[in-house]
Amino acid sequence: MQAVAPLTAVQIPCCLCGVLTAPNAANQCASCLAQEFDLKGRLQRGPSGAPFATTYQCRECRRFRRTEKHHEHAGPESPELLAICLKAIPALQSTAEPRLHLIDAGWVWTEPHSMRWKVRLTVRTEIQAVTVQQRVVVELHNAFRQCNDCNREFTNRTWQALVQLRQKRSDDAPKKGLTALEMALAKNKEIRKHVLKIDAVRNGFDFYFLSLSYAQAFSAYLQRVGPMRVKTSKKLVSQDFTNNTANMKYTVVCDLVPFCKDDLVLIKKGAKGKLSGRLALVTKVSSVVHLMDSSPKREALLDSQMELSPDAYYKQEKLYTILQASNRTIPFVVLDVDLLENSVEKYCLADVQVARQSDFGVNDEVFNCVTHLGHLIRPGDVVMGYDLVATVGGDWEVEESLHNSFVLPDVVLVKKI
Ligand SMILES: [Zn+2]
Ligand SMILES: [Zn+2]
Missing domain, CATH: 3.30.70 (Alpha-Beta Plaits)
Structure with missing residues (x-):
């Protein structure tokens, strides 16, 4: 243990051990300061309070872990392994004050199968404006942990x-x-x-x-x-x-089944079920897909809903197309709501009048539609919905697939925001 103190004529006795030392803020000699600061304890400590730091080695390929993804070969007492050990010691990586500066590092011999490393470190630090340099032996443990490459190979084999x-x-x-x-x-x-x-x-x-x-x-x-x-x-x-x-x-x-909640699905004529030849909204996805008519018949909520099983879907896969997904919805402002029934169910049909939020202050275009969200919306609400006037209107391929009785709605409301 040695202290590097500025050369000065005046020396004072250390307040703890009495040794003559240069005056400093703590009035202590360098070795007492180092002890109080517990330099050795700090270096010995492992990550998150563990009593020692650990290196990881893959049992199969014998490589040491440098980072999560990178493993490398390193011989016993090699500079490469020393670098891995130093990186594993939290005190040397810490940026907390007072910072430790590594001056020198070397190996202390350990029995090859002990799964222990010992490194001799010389560190320097500033404690209360006194430079303290100390030599400390730190013990690390080595642990086996399979590397990603070997794990992958093992999986491929088994x-x-x-x-x-x-x-x-x-x-x-x-x-x-x-x-x-x-x-x-x-x-x-x-x-x-x-x-x-x-x-x-x-x-x-x-x-x-x-x-x-x-x-x-x-x-x-x-x-x-x-x-x-x-x-x-x-x-x-x-x-x-x-x-x-x-x-x-x-x-x-x-x-x-490729449908997600809020998708607008085209169910072509010929498909089984009551929503055949209509556009439907996906309201829920569980082990089956819950569909709601995008233009429900007034006062016929039950007739407007359907559960689509994976079996039924895959039997007629070609008759179902996702017309638009939820990333294509735009905000509408609700102008008027007229409930069509007195139900206490999850959904309630209503005649609503809406306008595109982007049209406000630009034009007076309004749209009427029947929605299943009657219970949930009030005039003034902003509701996300599909703008079919701007996107699907006039698409003969879509209209061809729809039932004659189905009138393409201008707007399909999806959810309140
Ligand atoms: Zn002292
Ligand atoms: Zn390995």
């Missing part, structure tokens, strides 16, 4: 079943269906327990499992949360004729 969750929507449409499933999975630890690996892919996710039964339990859960068709296929990977075993890999494809 997985037996794959669940492919897909929702095919146009790239610019919001992907609320997948997001909802992701959130449900994030909350359910039990159901994620057997997932070996998750890959994000275009239009969905791949989940890997050790066995088909895990994959099936997983897809059964997904099916309860979202509307989907589930299909399992198998592929022979290798066969051993001597002991009559076969190595199969299974793929469970979960096709999520």
Whole structure:
């Protein structure tokens, strides 16, 4: 232990140990200051209060972890390993005052299989305007933790079943269906327990499992949360004729019905169900899709709603098209609401008059429509809705697909904001 004090004729005794020292704010000698500051304790401490810092090594490839994604080879007592150890010591990374400056670092021998490192550090710091330099031996622990590369390889070798969750929507449409499933999975630890690996892919996710039964339990859960068709296929990977075993890999494809809440869906003539040949709004998505007529018949709320099962959808997939998704809605201002029924249900039909918010102060264009949101809106409210006058009006392909009795509404209100 040594102190670098400015050369001065006057010296005072340290107030703690009595050794003669240059006068300073604390009236203490450098070694007493260092002790009080607990330099050794500070350096020894690991992250978040652990009694020691830890280095991580992959048992398979023997590489050491530098960052979350980067592992590298480093020999025992090598400069590379020393750098990894120094980076693992929080006190050396800390920017809190007083800052520690590393002057020198070297190895202290440890038994190779002890899973311990010892490094000798010389650090310098300023405590109460006194420069203190001290040499400290710090012990670190080494722990095994599989690196990402080895984990990936392990998964590729061992997985037996794959669940492919897909929702095919146009790239610019919001992907609320997948997001909802992701959130449900994030909350359910039990159901994620057997997932070996998750890959994000275009239009969905791949989940890997050790066995088909895990994959099936997983897809059964997904099916309860979202509307989907589930299909399992198998592929022979290798066969051993001597002991009559076969190595199969299974793929469970979960096709999520592409509709999300608030989508405006064109149901072409010929589709089964009471909304055939009409435009419908997706009001809710659970294990089935809940649809509401976009232009409900007055006083016929029940006739205007339908549940679409994944089976029914995939049987007539070609007869359903997403006309617009919620990112195409614009704000309308409600001018007048005339309730058509006295219901206490979730929805209530009403005749409403609205104007585009952007038209205010520009023109006097107003639109009339029948909405299921009668209970929820009052004159003056701003409601998001589809502007079909500006976007779909005159599209013969759309009109061709619709039933004769269906009058294309000017506006379809979706939700109050
Ligand atoms: Zn002292
Ligand atoms: Zn590894």
